[in-house]
Amino acid sequence: MTHTAGDVSARLPIRSDLDLVWVRQQVRQLAASLGFGLVDQTKLVTAASELARNALVYGGGGQVECARVNRAGTPGLRLTFTDEGPGIADVEQALSDGYTSGEGLGLGLGGSRRLVHDFEIDTRPGGGTTVTVTSWVSPPPRQREAR
Template identity: 70%
Template structure:
């Protein structure tokens, strides 16, 4: 199990502007942890989709981010949580082609393929929590001493 020192940031997801802040935060955090450009782009894409789902289908919520480690590996854990209607059929929601709205139905399944670890918990009438972890393929740069 990955080790975390705690939550680094908690961002609200209540508007389209918040989606932009989420993307910016994830890109900056991933870069700071030593993620390459391709890994950053994959994680930002997954985060963007999950944040939009939190806003559109969950009525808004929050994203928490945390630096995690496993041995020498460094990663970024993102948790998206809402108190919306929840997902009645998780298997169906993860299937490519399924959509509960006007989208292409590639959201949850696509986000799952873009990260290394993916967890989805949902209770109808209570809400949904999606947690993803991506690991940097290169070690983070050394810390600068003050």
């Protein structure tokens, strides 16, 4: 994954359910301002919602850093969720399809990973978790020429 350093647009705390609402709103606004289409905005907001909830429920709270990034002229949005919780003991299990604790949207980490273009996770038992996701603006579909 090669891209330029991000322009940090926001650092948002994740300490309560109200913060989850604020994270969703800010991610949607940033994605729209970068030119994401409605479907891609929804995918990114859904992933952000799940990851923010994970940081709150399993990590005891944390923060998300939102950064505008660019790769070969294509704008994107990178979201970095961090917490200082207990970490994830079995990352492969947590990323597997069908794995859920029953607390979130039912997507889990694997579902969030499928909703974004780039997904990285750094966790260790007792050391917290950092999940970084990036989505890139897709070019608009070409219109068919009139005949």
